[in-house]
Amino acid sequence: MKIYNDYKDHADFLTVYVREAHPTDEWQMKSNVKEDVCYAQPKTLEQRIAIANDFVQRLKYPVPFGIDDMTNAANDAYSAWPERIYIIDEHGRIAYAGGMGPFNYHPDEARQWLASRFGEVAHPDAPEATPAYRRDDG
Amino acid sequence: MRTIAIWSSGILGILLLAGFVALSVMAGGPKDALYMLRYALPHMHRGKLHPGDDAPDARLLALNGKDYFHLRERAGARPLMVVFGSYT
Numbered sequence: 001m002k003i004y005n006d007y008k009d010h011a012d013f014l015t016v017y018v019r020e021a022h023p024t025d026e027w028q029m030k031s032n033v034k035e036d037v038c039y040a041q042p043k044t045l046e047q048r049i050a051i052a053n054d055f056v057q058r059l060k061y062p063v064p065f066g067i068d069d070m071t072n073a074a075n076d077a078y079s080a081w082p083e084r085i086y087i088i089d090e091h092g093r094i095a096y097a098g099g100m101g102p103f104n105y106h107p108d109e110a111r112q113w114l115a116s117r118f119g120e121v122a123h124p125d126a127p128e129a130t131p132a133y134r135r136d137d138g
Numbered sequence: 139m140r141t142i143a144i145w146s147s148g149i150l151g152i153l154l155l156a157g158f159v160a161l162s163v164m165a166g167g168p169k170d171a172l173y174m175l176r177y178a179l180p181h182m183h184r185g186k187l188h189p190g191d192d193a194p195d196a197r198l199l200a201l202n203g204k205d206y207f208h209l210r211e212r213a214g215a216r217p218l219m220v221v222f223g224s225y226t
Contacts, residue, residue, distance in 0.1 A: 003219070011217045014209070016198060019181070022226040027173035029166070032226050039226055049203040055225040056201060063221070066198030066207065074196035074209060079185035080222030082178075088193040088213040088220065095217060097187050110219055117217065 003107060004063050006121040007114045011087075017052045017067045018075040021082035045070050085110045 004013050022029045023041035032038055042048040052067050068074040075081055083101030086094060087110060096113045098105060115121070162171040187194070195210040212218050 007219075011219055012212055012214075014212050014218060014220050016196075016209070016220060016222045018222050018224055020224045020226045021178075026177040027170065028226070029170075037226055045199070046203070049199065049201070051225055053201055064212070065201050066209065067201070069197065069199055074198060075222070077194035077196050078187065078220075078222060079183040081181045081183075083221075083223040084185070085222070086187070086193070086220045088210075088218040090213075090215060090217060092193050092210060092213055094187050094189050094191045094193050097185060097189060097191075100182060100185060101223070114217070114219070 001061075001063065003111050003114065006111075007118060010118040011114060013063050015061070015063045015065050016074050016078075016080065017048070017055070017065065018080050018082075019068070019072060020051070042070075087113055 007013075020026075020039060020041050022032050024032075024038050025040045028038070039051050039054075040047075042051060048067055048070070052065065055061060056065060066074075068080075078084065078086060079100070083105050085096070085098035085105065085107060087096035089095040096110055098109060158168075158171060161174065162168045165171040165174045193210065193213060195208050197206055197208055199206055209220070
């Protein structure tokens with residue numbers, strides 16, 4: 001969310017909610033239990049909408065939000081699962097295509113792209129902005 | 139010939155075991171490694187989009203569960219950063 005706060009006056013942001021990465025009925029991580037983020041893989045659109053709303057409300061997530069429907073069209077078009085970042089330029093072309101998460105998910109690369117366009121925003125701590133839902137499962 | 143087959147099978151088995159051990163270490167345990175293979179691997183894709191490609195469009199649903207919009211509608215006068223993910 002740091003990236004959003006730093007660059008929302010210069011760029012637009014959109015979070016797209018896709019199929020769950022670690023649902024209870026598939027590959028649940030210990031961290032999910034510890035943080036009480038326990039959801040089964042949604043089987044209906046209503047379930048997906050409910051979880052998305054839980055996320056936004058619980059984390060007070062300010063970034064504009066969209067939900068991929070059960071056809072997973074956005075997920076498939078962008079090879080999004082489990083997490084990925086893209087930047088689309090003003091001409092509708094991919095300007096930055098991030099790697100597949102979690103190991104190749106690097107928000108700092110997206111920040112660098114924005115910084116190269118709009119200038120850096122200094123912070124006393126590390127510049128990498130970690131999305132609220134990203135967990136360290138170590 | 140039979141000896142070669144036995145040796146080859148043995149070496150392959152050891153390599154597979156070593157790979158599974160490495161995956162277990164990466165995933166956090168043997169159970170996680172199995173679940174990764176079962177649930178995550180089918181959905182993992184390197185990604186086919188590169189800088190310069192036209193950004194695909196997709197229909198998305200708003201949080202209210204009623205209104206739809208298109209991803210490309212949000213791209214326009216300014217760069218659009220799109221973050222894909224889920225809650226878990």
